[in-house]
Amino acid sequence: MKFLDQAKIYIYSGKGGAGAVSFRREKFLEFGGPDGGNGGRGGDVFAQVINGLNTLIDYRYQPHFYAKNGMHGAGRHRTGAKGEDTIIKVPIGTQIFEEDNKTLICDLKSFGESYRLTKGGNGGFGNLHFTTSINRNSRRANPGQEGEQRVIWLRLKLIADIGLIGLPNAGKSTFLSKATPAKPKIAAYPFTTLYPNLGIAYINDSELILADIPGLIEGSHKGLGIGDRFLGHIERTNVLLHLISAKENDVVRAYQIVRTEINAYGHQLSKKQEIIALSQCDTISKKETIEKVYLLEKKSKAKIFLLSAITNKGINEILSAAAQKKIEHY
Helix, strand or coil: CCCCCEEEEEEECCCCCCCCCCEECCCCCCCCEECCCCCCCCCCEEEEECCCCCCCCHHHHCCEEECCCCCCCECCCECCCCCCCEEEEECCCEEEECCCCCCEEEEECCCCCEEEEECCCCCCCCCCCCCCCCCCCCCCCCCCCCCCEEEEEEEECCCCCEEEECCCCCCHHHHHHHHCCCCCCCCCCCCCCCCCEEEEEEECCEEEEEEECCCCCCCHHHCCCCCCHHHHHHCCCCEEEEEEECCCCCHHHHHHHHHHHHHHHCCCHHHCEEEEEEECHHHCCHHHHHHHHHHHHHHHCCCEEECECCCCECHHHHHHHHHHHHHHHC
16 A cells, blocks of 8 residues: 555535424314424534554545535424534544644544544524514524535654664665564665655564654755655654664764754754664674774764664664663653
């Protein structure tokens, strides 16, 4: 299934049913009178988080959603039935914005959470409602109110424990495929990953959700490469796993490029806990590994993990460190 993290949709709540004009007439009842019931309220439109979804692709092909209209009132004081609600099913982590795609309406972060987006129109009053001691034979009834119409944007931000960051071909997708059952596309050319991928890893009785996003390049925050559009998917992560390829001639510059883009993006991303790993370390000599680890430790002031997804070296150590940071976060 293709990944889509943004969709524009059109929603319409139901119109209220009209009130009835009706008079009571029975064989042995000398004086009848108005008995028209009220119309039913139109259906509402809700957004609700359900399990099992991780894309908004369905809404590219079905952008219009209508709730049912309320039923008209009837004689004998009968009120029309309420219109059926429409529920828009969205993945966890979906944000909903106004038509300007800037004004936040709601942020749905937990399974089962719902939000009413449009309210159905009220049903009209039947002529029974307008009967008074003066006007005993009212023929007045109201039409139902129109439903609301709204244009909204759905924007998905994945919820994960670990966000994988790094330059293109830093080994992020390979790490995801080794640490989890996920099967992302892996190839020896830049921007193999065009859309975020999710995977679940288990370590020390802990479950970790990993999010792999497309690689960053210098100037991503200005729109170069794929840009920084997908950085929103790691805003909700607890830990950033920063992979730096041992094949890089200047590992410090590779580290700085990504950190610069993270800082330029904002949204508190630069303040998240970070784990740094020298990936693909099986491709260089032991001497080169020591030199590059030293340079990275000097620049980042942090421990550098050695990673070789091909030989599975360092995977469990990195996952254990991430699990510990997740515990510390809570």
